[in-house]
Amino acid sequence: MVTAHVQPGVLDGAAFRADFPVFxxxxxxxxxxxxxxxxxxxxxxxxxxxxxxxxxxxxYANVHRGIYELSxxxxxxxxxxxxxxxxxxxxxxxxxxxxxxxxxxAINLVAYSWGxxxxxxxxxxxxxxxxxxxxxxxxxxxxxxxxxxxxYVAITDDGHLDLDDLRARLARGPRLLAVTHVSNALGTINPxxxxxxxxxxAGALVLLDAAQSVPHMPVDVAALDVDFAVLSGHKxxxxxxxxxLWGRRDLLDAMPPFMTGGSMITRVTLDGADWNEVPWKFExxxxxxxEAAGLAAAIDYLEGIGMAxxxxxxxxxxxxxxxxxxxxxxxxxxxxxxxxxxxxVISFMVDGVHPxxxxxxxxxxxxxVRAGHHCAQPVMLRYDLPATTRASxxxxxxxxxxxxxxxxIRVTQRTFGTA
Ligand code: PLP
Numbered sequence: 001m002v003t004a005h006v007q008p009g010v011l012d013g014a015a016f017r018a019d020f021p022v023f024x025x026x027x028x029x030x031x032x033x034x035x036x037x038x039x040x041x042x043x044x045x046x047x048x049x050x051x052x053x054x055x056x057x058x059x060y061a062n063v064h065r066g067i068y069e070l071s072x073x074x075x076x077x078x079x080x081x082x083x084x085x086x087x088x089x090x091x092x093x094x095x096x097x098x099x100x101x102x103x104x105x106a107i108n109l110v111a112y113s114w115g116x117x118x119x120x121x122x123x124x125x126x127x128x129x130x131x132x133x134x135x136x137x138x139x140x141x142x143x144x145x146x147x148x149x150x151x152y153v154a155i156t157d158d159g160h161l162d163l164d165d166l167r168a169r170l171a172r173g174p175r176l177l178a179v180t181h182v183s184n185a186l187g188t189i190n191p192x193x194x195x196x197x198x199x200x201x202a203g204a205l206v207l208l209d210a211a212q213s214v215p216h217m218p219v220d221v222a223a224l225d226v227d228f229a230v231l232s233g234h235k236x237x238x239x240x241x242x243x244x245l246w247g248r249r250d251l252l253d254a255m256p257p258f259m260t261g262g263s264m265i266t267r268v269t270l271d272g273a274d275w276n277e278v279p280w281k282f283e284x285x286x287x288x289x290x291e292a293a294g295l296a297a298a299i300d301y302l303e304g305i306g307m308a309x310x311x312x313x314x315x316x317x318x319x320x321x322x323x324x325x326x327x328x329x330x331x332x333x334x335x336x337x338x339x340x341x342x343x344x345v346i347s348f349m350v351d352g353v354h355p356x357x358x359x360x361x362x363x364x365x366x367x368x369v370r371a372g373h374h375c376a377q378p379v380m381l382r383y384d385l386p387a388t389t390r391a392s393x394x395x396x397x398x399x400x401x402x403x404x405x406x407x408x409i410r411v412t413q414r415t416f417g418t419a
Contacts, residue, residue: 010309010312010313010316011305011309011310011313011395012398013313013395013396013397013398013399013400013401014398014400016395016396017396019045019046019047019301019396020043020044020045020046020396021044021046021049022035022043022044023035023043023396027366029364029365029366031365031366032366033366033368034366034367034368034397034400034401034404034405035368035394035396035397035401036367036368036369036391036392036393036397036401036405037368037369037370037390037391037392038215038235038392038393038394038397039184039212039235039345039370039390039392040370040392041234041235041240042215042234042235042236042237042394043237043394043396044237044238044239044294044298045237045297045298045301047297047300047301048237048238048239048294048297048298048301049294050297051293051294051296051297052239052290052291052293052294052297054293055074055077055289055290055292055293055294056290059073059074059077059293060074060289060290061073061074062074062286062289063075063078063286063287063289064078064263064280065263074289077292077293077296078287078289078292078293079094080296081292081293081295081296081299082094082097082099082279082292084295084296084299084300085097085244085295085296085299086246088214088299088302088303089210089214089219089220089221089229089231089246090219090220090221090222090223091221091222091246092222092249093249095249095277095278095279096246096247096248096249096252096278096279097244097245097246097279098244098245098246098247098252098278098279098282098283099242099243099244099279099283099287099288099292100242100243100244100245100282101241101242101243101288102232102233102234102240102241102242102243103134103209103210103211103230103231103232103243104134104138104232104243105243106228106230106231106243106244106245107134107135107138107178107207107209107230108138108258109245109258109282110138110207110228110230110245110247110255111138111139111141111142112138112142112258113255113256113257113258113282114176114228114251114255115139115142115146115148115176116142116145116146117254117255117256118175119142119146119148119175120146120147120148121146121147121148122147122148122149123146123148123149123174123175124148124149124150124151124172124173124174124175125139125142125143125148125149125150125151125174125175125176125178126150126151126152126153126166126169126170126174126176126177126178126199126204127139127150127151127152127153127177127178127179128152128153128155128161128166128178128179128180129152129153129154129155129378129379129382130155130159130161130180130183130185130186130188130376130378130379131178131179131180131209131376131378132180132184132185132209132211132374132375132376133375133376133377134209134211134375135178135179135180135207135209136378139178148175151169151172151174152378153165153166153169153179155186155379155382158335158336158337159183159186159187159188159334159335159336160188160336160341161179161188161190161195163191163194163195163198166195166198167198170198170199170201170202170204171202173202173203173204174199174202174204175203175204175205176204176205176206176207177195177199177204177205177206177207178207178209179192179195179206179207179208179209180208180209180211180212181208181209181210181212181213181219182212182213182216182217182343182345183212183335183345183376183379184211184212184345184374184375184376185334185347185373185374185376185379185380185388185390186334186335186336186345186347186379187318187334187335187336187342187343187344187345187346187347188335188336188341188342188343189213189217189340189341189342189343192206192208192224192226193223193224193225196224196225196226197225200225205227205228205251206225206226206227206228207226207227207228207229207230208221208224208226208228208229208230209229209230210229210230210231211230211231211232211235212235212343212345213343214231214235214236215231215235215236215237215302215394216307216310216311216314216343216344216394217307217308217310217311217343218307218308218311219307221246227247227248227251228245228246228247228248228251229245229246229247230243230244230245230246231243231244233291233294233295233298236295236298236299236302237298237301237302238291238294238295238297238298238299239288239290239291239294239295239298240291241288241291242288242291242292242294242295245282249278252278252279252281252282253278255282256275257275257281257282257284258282258284259282259284259285260273260284261284261285262284262285262286263276263280263283263284263285263286263287264276264280264281264282264283264284305395310395313393313395314343314344314393314394314395314397315339315344317344317393317397317398317399317401317402318339318342318343318344318345318346318393319339320399320402321346321391321393321402321405322337322339322342322346324402324405324406325346325348325405325406325409328406328409328410328419329413329419330350330351330352330413330418330419331348331349331350331351331409332348332349332351333346333347333348333349334347334348334379334383334385334388335347344392344393344394345390345391345392345393346390346391346392347374347388347389347390348388348389348390348391349385349388349389350389350409350412350413350418351418351419352416352418353412353413353416353418354386354387355371355372355386355387355388355389356371356372356387357412357416358371358389358409358412359371359389361408361411361412361415362389362405362408362409362412364411365404365407365408365411366404367401367404367405367408369389369390369391369405370389370390370392371387371388371389371390372387372388373386373387374388374390391405
């Protein structure tokens with residue numbers, strides 16, 4: 001049982017809520033919003049909203065084109081956002097950071113550009129059973145287009161990647177392993193340093209889906225030693241419409257463009273074109289200019305807190321929520337029970353109640369959670385479930401959210417007469 005006054009948590013959730021205008025908006029119940037769906041998309045702090053507005057109001061022109069002051073200012077700010085993101089994720093060079101729309105586009109870029117150049121019939125691609133659809137379907141499409149094979153690393157009953165299964169599959173010589181850092185459906189934090197070492201020893205490249213880790217914990221792509229990493233701005237307090245691919249420079253240099261058109265060229269004739277250098281080779285057309293300003297502000301905001309503190313806070317909330325839900329009858333969980341290996345995402349089932357009904361009743365109590373397959377249908381199949389209810393945490397959550405979550409689940413159980 002949790003009571004909101006028992007422990008303050010690591011960060012002051014209420015103070016953070018004051019930074020996010022959405023929490024000024026009353027829920028239809030008249031109660032404040034308890035937002036437990038940051039894994040789907042985070043709320044936006046005022047500094048990010050203001051940075052986007054300021055970019056449009058005072059710094060807006062197309063980038064990489066103009067030779068007038070305003071365009072140079074816009075270009076400078078756009079490239080400064082790239083520098084900020086490179087620093088934030090430990091990229092050795094900002095030239096290795098490609099702006100795209102989201103993590104999904106970044107994975108499609110690698111699958112298309114690296115994959116169609118380097119993979120041939122019979123080659124093996126490894127993914128895992130816990131991937132988001134964004135890290136499954138592009139590889140399936142690549143396999144279909146090239147004749148490559150695709151295999152999936154198994155998940156254990158308690159929600160870990162099965163490293164014995166990984167070892168066995170790596171022995172078959174895959175060209176690439178596509179693996180998530182944090183599972184959005186299970187909350188599992190995968191041991192990427194160990195996984196990457198194993199993959200590299202077997203001669204496979206590693207693409208890391210960092211969509212659920214970069215917003216919630218320190219991530220250093222160089223220290224993790226992966227070859228590609230992808231993320232989405234909208235999950236890390238930034239705007240939607242901007243995300244990034246980070247890739248090793250030698251790999252990016254050798255890859256053909258994904259999309260073609262303006263900006264990504266150095267010279268065009270009626271007979272053909274020469275490609276720009278990375279990262280611009282992969283940024284065809286006008287990019288997300290104001291969104292980049294918002295992303296830079298989001299990074300600044302996260303760096304101001306410190307990612308170790310973000311992680312500690314969400315871990316504290318996870319521990320409290322797991323303990324509180326474990327005390328209740330009729331609740332089952334997915335994913336590891338140890339918070340060393342579990343991010344601030346709890347996927348659970350309320351016995352006898354469909355997850356969509358749970359989420360609907362919780363919404364009636366002002367508690368916003370996600371219910372469904374979380375774009376990870378193979379995870380649902382693995383555990384023979386139609387869906388789960390998922391609560392996920394951010395800096396603006398605190399123990400009060402967990403009290404409200406557990407109270408609302410009790411209302412659900414009373415409504416359905418299941419406990
Ligand atoms: N990978 C993971 C682990 C995710 O959780 C998500 C989104 O939920 C994605 C990839 C795809 O992100 P986006 O929809 O922003 O491309």
